[in-house]
Amino acid sequence: MSQINVTNLTFSYEGSFDDIFENVSFSIDTDWKLGFIGRNGKGKTTFLRLLTGGYAYQGSISASVSFDYFPYPITDAQKKRPASNFLEELKTGCEEWRVICELAQLGEDAELLYRPFRTLSFGEQTKVLLSVLFSGENEFLLIDEPTNHLDQESRAVVKDYLTAKKGFILVSHDRDLLDACIDHVLVLNRKTIDVQGGNFSVWWDNKQRKDQFALSENEKHIKEIRTLRQAARRTAEWADKNERTKIGYDPIEEHDRCKGTRAYIGAKTKKMQSRVTQMKQRIDREIKEKEGLLQDLEKPVDLKLTPLSHHKDRLVSIRDYGLQYAETEHPVFTDVTFDIHSGDRIALHGENGCGKSTLIKVILQKAGFAVPDMTFAEEGICETASGLAISYISQDTSGLTGGISDFCERKNLDQSLFCAVLRQLDFERVQFVKNMEDYSEGQKKKVLLAASLLTPAHLYIWDEPLNYIDVFSRMQIEKLLLEYGPTLLFVEHDVRFREKVATKIVRL
Secondary structure, rough: EEEEEEEEEEEEOOOOOOOOOEEEEEEEEOEEEEEEOOOOOOOOOHHHHHOOOOOOEEEEEEEOOEEEEEEOOHHHHHHHOEEHHOOHHHOOOOOOHHHHHHHHHHOHHHHHHHHHHHOOHHHHHHHHHHHHOOOOOOOEEEOOOOOOOOHHHHHHHHHHHHHOOEEEEOOOOOOOHHHHHHEEEEEEEEEEEEEEOOOOHHHHHHHHHHHHHHHHHHHHOOOHHHHHHHHHHHHHHHHOOOOOOOOOOOOOOOOOOOOOHHHHHHHHHHHHHHHHHHHHHHHHHHHHOOOOOOOOOOOOOOOOOOOOOOOOOOOEEEEEEEEEOOOOOOOOOEEEEEEEEEOEEEEEEEOOOOOHHHHHHHHHHHOOOOOOOOOEEEEEEEEEOOOEEEEOOOOOOOOOOOHOOOOHHHHOHHHHHHHHHHHHHHHHHHHHHHEEEEEHHHHHHHHHHHHOOOOOEEEEEEEOOOOOOHHHHHHHHHHHHHOOOOOEEOOOOOOOOHHOOOOOEEEE
């Protein structure tokens, strides 16, 4: 066991207005299974890149181990070749027999290494790359979002695999995965960085207690400051009133007053003014103790939604439906039957490649959306109600380019409202002047979510909306959907989200 020490780390991107890290210091052990938690755009992936020497920085990072990073970048040329042909290109000194042993732990046969990489499913590609990652020795591994786009079965395999490993940092927003795989957390709070023992749920329980304590302490300080200020103001008023009686007096009303009374009044006034000074010092101490109490408080703003009401209760009807693309031998799916009624929140569930996104595109096309690459033969019935307004989130964010004002103009959105929703999703204002291609993947997803929330619709169709979205925003969205109850058809592999939100699960 050894340590990785980060000392006074400071980093910002060239031309950026804000520092990603500023004088950050902490230490971690190399045999920990460390979960990396933080809001989108806080710098999780950037930090992993700093560990691997991807950027120049100020400060120091010292470690007795080398680092390796997942996912490996795969070129178009490599995708056409079997993985066995380019293992050395991914990881220097990689030995094929070690990769095969790791694949066996993931429940896969070595034949995956000898098929063209592009022919493998998302899950199979992830398993191959994880096997390469863990095939080395004396390395501390940096694993960035390994389960995005994976179906539940593949996620379960990866979860069991990582649970048996150690010596890594895992960036993930999947609460189920974090609870199973980690024994420590590294948390990028709003203003500070914490390293704690335990899994996600342990950290979250501790954080809620800490936040509640901070809120109660803050309220206590506010009351004390208010009381002290009122007392100081009254005492100052008494002192001023008392001071004004030193010179001039009514000999009839104050017949017992003598020349020595003036000195007495001055002494009394001085004592009162001293008490005021002491109260002000106490107020300053209370304010100082109050500072920083709420700096890391996570208090997500409640989001709003404006679902439309359709004159029909049944919005989509699918009966014995099957679909097959042109020039393919086998159908994508067959015999699918279900209805979408107003108020339903239906989760489409199944393995990668079973046709979930395809079925979504068919429904969009039936409702009048222009959907590319949809030449197919169909059987059975797939009908949508007339005049159906749909708000759609695609799992693909590659089309997000240019500035926010251009995006709002293309989508016919009110820019001020759009930016307000992004702020509620914890977007920093400095992000509004950047081009969207420079956003993190989580920030891009939030752009699509904000656009969907501002689009009034009878039916919301979300295809993997939470990929890369931080856990705090996931909880925000869960609360929104449960509170407003929109009609929703969605694909999402986050088990906890699906269990909380879905009123019905359709398995393909």
